Amino acid sequence: MRATTADRTRVPDIPAAALLCAAWLVPGAGHLWLRRTQKGVVFLVVLPLMFAVGLALQGRIFPFQLSQPLVALAALADLGIGAIYLLAWVMGWGAGTAVAPTYEYGNTFLIVAGLLNLLVVLDAYDIAVGRK
Amino acid sequence: MVSHVAVLALFALLVSVVFAVLQRDEPAQQLRLGALLFAGFVGTGVVLGWLMLVFPIGS
Numbered sequence: 529m530r531a532t533t534a535d536r537t538r539v540p541d542i543p544a545a546a547l548l549c550a551a552w553l554v555p556g557a558g559h560l561w562l563r564r565t566q567k568g569v570v571f572l573v574v575l576p577l578m579f580a581v582g583l584a585l586q587g588r589i590f591p592f593q594l595s596q597p598l599v600a601l602a603a604l605a606d607l608g609i610g611a612i613y614l615l616a617w618v619m620g621w622g623a624g625t626a627v628a629p630t631y632e633y634g635n636t637f638l639i640v641a642g643l644l645n646l647l648v649v650l651d652a653y654d655i656a657v658g659r660k
Numbered sequence: 661m662v663s664h665v666a667v668l669a670l671f672a673l674l675v676s677v678v679f680a681v682l683q684r685d686e687p688a689q690q691l692r693l694g695a696l697l698f699a700g701f702v703g704t705g706v707v708l709g710w711l712m713l714v715f716p717i718g719s
Contacts (some may be wrong), residue, residue: 570681578674585667590719633667640671640690 532616534610539656547656558652571648578641579609579616587634588624589616602635608642672701 539562551558553581572579583589590603607613623636625631654660680694 566687567681570677573675574674581670581674585662629669630662633662633664633671637671640675644675647682648678 538540539604539658542656542658544653545560548649548653552608552645552651555583555612557646558649559655561635562652564655575609575641575645576612578610578637581642582634582639583621584609584617585624585630585634585637586628587631587636587638589613589622589638590635593631602639605639605642608644608646609638610645613642614621614628668705669702672705676701680685 541618544613547558550561554572555575556573557598558568559565559571560568560571562568591597592603593599625633628634651660665697676694676697678698680690684693
């Protein structure tokens with residue numbers, strides 16, 4: 529059965545902190561929880577795929593090194609992808625191969641995937657509080 | 661060997677899909693914005709590539 533416009537505009541009453549955590553941990557989870565199924569599924573597929581491509585292109589998951597501000601910022605952006613970042617860290621993925629021709633491309637995919645997920649989290653929050 | 665243009669196109673595709681789905685609610689509008697963004701990304705990449713050929717860094 530197709531959801532009506534009224535169904536789609538009705539937002540479930542969800543604690544903002546729980547929504548933000550879920551949306552950050554699993555890309556698209558916030559939208560799925562808010563019954564924005566189509567958007568949620570797209571984010572759930574595309575963002576992890578982008579992160580995986582970054583790893584396949586031998587990109588590096590940057591460590592938090594406060595002595596190197598740019599590396600720390602890149603790490604913060606990588607962390608934006610949520611649980612996948614934690615999984616990659618635990619599994620030892622994303623060591624990066626600096627001499628590989630695709631190294632910088634890989635880094636770009638990893639960083640942008642994380643930043644896009646942060647945008648998705650903010651979008652889910654806006655929907656939850658009725659701004660969208 | 662990985663094609664740089666293919667990587668550019670894949671990056672443009674994935675980012676365009678996310679932006680289009682974020683910014684529009686109806687599938688037809690999402691498709692339209694996504695196609696526009698994709699063309700913009702790829703077109704800009706090609707133009708910048710040619711500019712770098714004409715004005716190489718360090719010349």
